Amino acid sequence: MDWDKLNAKFEQADPKSILRWAVGEFGEKLAIVTSFQPTGIATLHMLTELNAKVPVLTLDTGILFPETYQLMDEAEAFFGLPITRIRPELTLQEQAAQYGEALWERDPDKCCHIRKVVPLDKVLKGHYSAWVTGLRRDQTGRGNTPIVKWDDKYDMVKLSPFANWTSEMLWIYIHAHELPYNALHEKGYPSIGCNTPVCTQPAKDGEGERSGRWVNSDKVECGIHVTAEKG
Ligand code: SF4
Numbered sequence: 001m002d003w004d005k006l007n008a009k010f011e012q013a014d015p016k017s018i019l020r021w022a023v024g025e026f027g028e029k030l031a032i033v034t035s036f037q038p039t040g041i042a043t044l045h046m047l048t049e050l051n052a053k054v055p056v057l058t059l060d061t062g063i064l065f066p067e068t069y070q071l072m073d074e075a076e077a078f079f080g081l082p083i084t085r086i087r088p089e090l091t092l093q094e095q096a097a098q099y100g101e102a103l104w105e106r107d108p109d110k111c112c113h114i115r116k117v118v119p120l121d122k123v124l125k126g127h128y129s130a131w132v133t134g135l136r137r138d139q140t141g142r143g144n145t146p147i148v149k150w151d152d153k154y155d156m157v158k159l160s161p162f163a164n165w166t167s168e169m170l171w172i173y174i175h176a177h178e179l180p181y182n183a184l185h186e187k188g189y190p191s192i193g194c195n196t197p198v199c200t201q202p203a204k205d206g207e208g209e210r211s212g213r214w215v216n217s218d219k220v221e222c223g224i225h226v227t228a229e230k231g
Contacts, residue, residue, distance in 0.1 A: 039134030
C-alpha cells in the first residue's frame with residue numbers, strides 16, 4: 001500500500017470513514033484493541049453505527065480498576081459487541097512467586113512485557129491483517145502518530161483513526177451520543193491503566209493526559225506501541 005497517499009487522504013477524513021474503509025479492506029481480519037479509554041469508546045460506537053462485527057480485544061492484566069471491569073461489562077452490553085479479554089499466562093500470584101511481589105514497582109517494563117506485550121503478541125500476530133488502536137497525537141510522546149502504517153512489530157497494518165483528534169473532541173462526541181465511560185475520568189484520571197500506585201495516578205495539573213502513568217519513572221508506554229510513534 002502507498003502509506004503516504006493513504007495518510008494524506010485519511011488526514012482529511014473523519015474516523016468513521018477510516019473505520020469503514022478498514023472494515024471493507026480487512027473484513028474479519030481486522031481487530032480493535034482497546035482499554036476503554038474515550039477513543040476506544042468512540043471507536044466501538046462508530047463500528048456499531050457501521051453495523052460492523054469486528055473482534056474487540058482488551059488486555060486484562062488481572063490488576064485493573066473495579067471501574068474498568070465494570071465498564072467492560074457495560075460496554076459489551078451497550079454496543080452488543082463481544083469482548084475478548086486477553087489474559088497473561090502467569091496469574092499475579094505466579095508472577096509474584098517467580099519475580100517477587102509488586103514487580104511493577106521494581107521493573108515495570110518486565111511486568112508490562114509479561115502481562116501485556118506477550119499476551120497481545122500471541123493473539124494478534126498471524127491471526128489478523130490489521131489492528132485499530134486509540135493513539136492520538138495530543139498524548140505525550142505520540143505526536144508523530146500516523147493514521148495508518150505498516151506495523152513491523154505485529155506484521156500487520158496499524159490504524160489510529162483518531163490520531164488527529166483531541167481529547168476535547170472526544171468528550172464532545174461521547175457526551176453528544178450519551179456513551180458509557182470510565183467513572184474514574186470524573187475523579188481526575190484522564191488515562192487509566194493498571195490499579196497500582198505506580199501505574200495509574202490522577203494526572204498532574206498542566207502535565208498532560210498521561211502524566212499519571214508510571215509516576216516517578218521514565219516509562220511512558222506499556223510496550224505494545226514501542227516501535228511506534230515517538231513524538
Ligand atoms: S501497567 Fe503496571 S501492573 Fe500493569 S502490566 Fe504494566 S507495570 Fe504491570
